[in-house]
Amino acid sequence: MTIEEFIKLRDYIYRKTGIYFDKKKLYYVEKRVEARMRAIGVDSFRAYFAWMRFDTSGRELQELLNALTVNETYFFREYQQLRCFAEEVIPEILRSKNGQNPKKMRIWSAGCSTGEEAYTLAIIMLEMTRGLPVTWEIHATDLNTDVLVQAKKGLYGKRAIKDVPEVYLARYFNRVGEHFEVCSELRRRIFFYQLNLLDRENMRKMADFDVIFCRNVLIYFDDASRREVALYFYEALRKGGFIFLGHSESMSRITPIFRLRKFKNAIIYQK
Amino acid sequence: MDILSTHPEEKERCYAALELSNFPQDDVVEYLVTRLVEEESRPVQEAIVSALIAIGTEAVVRWCTELLRSEDAYLRNSAIEVLQLLQHTSLGVVKELLQDPDPDMRLFAVNVLGELKAREAVELLRRVVEVDENINVVATAVEYLGEMGLCDEDRETVRKAAERFSDPFLEYAVEVALKKMEI
Numbered sequence: 026m027t028i029e030e031f032i033k034l035r036d037y038i039y040r041k042t043g044i045y046f047d048k049k050k051l052y053y054v055e056k057r058v059e060a061r062m063r064a065i066g067v068d069s070f071r072a073y074f075a076w077m078r079f080d081t082s083g084r085e086l087q088e089l090l091n092a093l094t095v096n097e098t099y100f101f102r103e104y105q106q107l108r109c110f111a112e113e114v115i116p117e118i119l120r121s122k123n124g125q126n127p128k129k130m131r132i133w134s135a136g137c138s139t140g141e142e143a144y145t146l147a148i149i150m151l152e153m154t155r156g157l158p159v160t161w162e163i164h165a166t167d168l169n170t171d172v173l174v175q176a177k178k179g180l181y182g183k184r185a186i187k188d189v190p191e192v193y194l195a196r197y198f199n200r201v202g203e204h205f206e207v208c209s210e211l212r213r214r215i216f217f218y219q220l221n222l223l224d225r226e227n228m229r230k231m232a233d234f235d236v237i238f239c240r241n242v243l244i245y246f247d248d249a250s251r252r253e254v255a256l257y258f259y260e261a262l263r264k265g266g267f268i269f270l271g272h273s274e275s276m277s278r279i280t281p282i283f284r285l286r287k288f289k290n291a292i293i294y295q296k
Numbered sequence: 297m298d299i300l301s302t303h304p305e306e307k308e309r310c311y312a313a314l315e316l317s318n319f320p321q322d323d324v325v326e327y328l329v330t331r332l333v334e335e336e337s338r339p340v341q342e343a344i345v346s347a348l349i350a351i352g353t354e355a356v357v358r359w360c361t362e363l364l365r366s367e368d369a370y371l372r373n374s375a376i377e378v379l380q381l382l383q384h385t386s387l388g389v390v391k392e393l394l395q396d397p398d399p400d401m402r403l404f405a406v407n408v409l410g411e412l413k414a415r416e417a418v419e420l421l422r423r424v425v426e427v428d429e430n431i432n433v434v435a436t437a438v439e440y441l442g443e444m445g446l447c448d449e450d451r452e453t454v455r456k457a458a459e460r461f462s463d464p465f466l467e468y469a470v471e472v473a474l475k476k477m478e479i
Contacts, residue, residue: 029479037443071479075446081383081413229311248381249349253314256343260307281370282339 026055030070034058037078041086044093044244044273057092061085083247090244098141100181101188103240103272109290110236111149114267118235119159121265130154130161133234133261135222136242137165140176140215141185146238147211148197164231166220176217179207223250228257235263241271243279255280262296269293297327300344306337313343317350325355329363333371345374352382357389364393364404376404380411387416394420399430406433410440418444422453431461435469442473451477 031051039045046054062073065085077085101107115130122128132150134143143165150161167173186194186205198205220227222242237258243251258268259282268283269291270276276283276294283294299312313331316324325348332344348356356378363375379386386408393405406424409417421444424437434457441454451474458470 027479029475033443033476033479071446074479078444079413079415083413225311225314249346252342252349253346256310256314256339256346259339260310280342282342 026051026058026070030074031055034070034074037074038086038090038093044090046093054093057089061089061092064088087245087247098138099185099188100141100145101190102142102145104188106240106269106272106291106293107145107149109288109293110146110269111153113288113290114236114293115150115153118265118267119154119157127158127160130159130236131234132161132163133231133237134163134165135220135237135239135258137167137172137176137217138169139172139181139185140165140179140217141181142238142240143176143215143217144179144197144207144211147214148193150214151197151210152193161214163215164234165215165217166222167217168219168221170219173217173219177212179212180204181207222246222254222257225257228254228261231257231261233263234261235266237262237266237268240269241274243270243274251279255282259283259296264296266296267293268295297324300331300340306340309335309337309340310343313340313347314350317347320351320353322353322355325351325353325359329359332363332374333366333368338370341370341374345378348378349381352385354385357382357386361389361393364401372404376407379408383412384414387412387414391420394424394428399433402428402430402433403436406436406440410436410444418446418450421445422450425453425457431463431466434461435466438466438469438473442469442476445473445477 028048028051031048031054034054035046058070058073062068065076067073067076077089080086118130119128130150132146134146137143143163146163150163154161165176180201182204186198189198194205197208197211199208222228239258243254246254255276262268268276277285283296286293286295297316300309300316303309303312313328316328328344328348332341335341335344348360360375360378363371366372379390390405390408393401396402406421409420418441421437421441425434425441428434428437438454438457441450445451445454454470454473454477458467
């Protein structure tokens with residue numbers, strides 16, 4: 026792939042999705058484009074770009090995006106965002122609930138996959154609210170029932186826990202052979218259940234959340250569906266509630282209804 | 297429909313709008329567009345736009361074309377978004393818009409065409425580059441052709457655009473487009 030080809034593709038993807046690939050990612054993008062070219066049987070970039078650009082179903086663009094945004098999930102992923110959640114967002118939410126005793130927080134990990142994000146949030150909540158008059162619960166949902174079974178088991182390999190600080194590893198995990206099992210205290214704080222983010226009736230029941238984490242999930246939806254899901258999220262949040270997207274995602278490109286909040290550690294959308 | 301018009305809770309109005317996407321009749325479309333214009337809550341307006349996209353009929357396209365003439369930038373942008381997402385359904389109406397005496401309307405039409413995935417859009421953009429008298433409309437069409445154009449005819453059309461107007465901005469747009477079309 027030449028640099029010109031890369032830029033042409035990069036600019037198109039950016040315009041359509043807001044996902045931006047730096048020139049340093051040329052090799053990364055090239056390998057994935059080559060794999061997609063093999064999959065559909067074309068042998069030139071020119072032919073591939075035309076195929077993708079005019080594919081009315083949008084499927085090829087989606088396939089390429091899937092390949093480019095492989096969702097490797099692990100504990101404490103996108104650390105700066107989590108730091109923002111822990112050190113800036115949680116205190117702000119708790120301040121806003123000064124009239125409540127105990128203060129109640131509801132968090133939703135939407136598209137939770139095998140549970141790493143939900144457990145990470147549980148660790149953060151335990152650490153940040155220890156000794157405070159605060160109760161909290163985490164709802165973790167996914168469309169895929171297989172990943173939910175794994176999430177409920179709470180058993181992870183070395184790769185998944187690579188970024189867990191030693192002190193938390195000792196505090197919240199039990200070693201089981203080659204694996205690490207999350208402790209029961211974490212598991213009982215999380216409600217895992219199946220939910221299709223486009224199921225209007227069930228999405229309507231999701232309400233009163235202070236924070237929603239939906240990172241690297243909306244990129245798999247088409248434009249119309251993404252808009253609809255963003256609306257459901259908006260209605261599921263309390264006034265002033267926050268929504269965390271993946272670092273390459275932009276809510277402003279989906280809908281103008283959320284406010285952009287600039288924190289020290291990250292930029293987050295707020296109702 | 298009553299809920300969308302009168303319910304005091306924003307959430308109820310949002311869901312009422314989304315529910316109406318199950319009713320693709322023309323009178324429902326007209327009602328939704330009327331509510332879109334009159335509604336004061338942005339989330340409810342966004343729900344109405346989502347419902348219009350989901351309905352996606354010829355009537356939606358016609359009404360959205362009317363919204364392009366609105367003074368309200370939000371309504372204009374929403375109309376463009378709907379037209380872009382409705383792809384083939386929009387094509388006929390957008391074609392008509394290219395003849396509009398107002399260059400802003402023609403620019404909207406070019407922006408819609410440039411996001412379509414239909415090959416007919418390329419032919420229409422080529423025509424814009426060949427005949428439109430407004431430099432901004434032509435430059436925007438040139439930019440899109442740079443991305444979408446594939447054949448010699450497209451390249452030739454873009455090249456000739458620089459001859460029709462003597463303007464550094466357009467010359468630059470032509471240069472960039474030609475470079476992209478070589479790839």
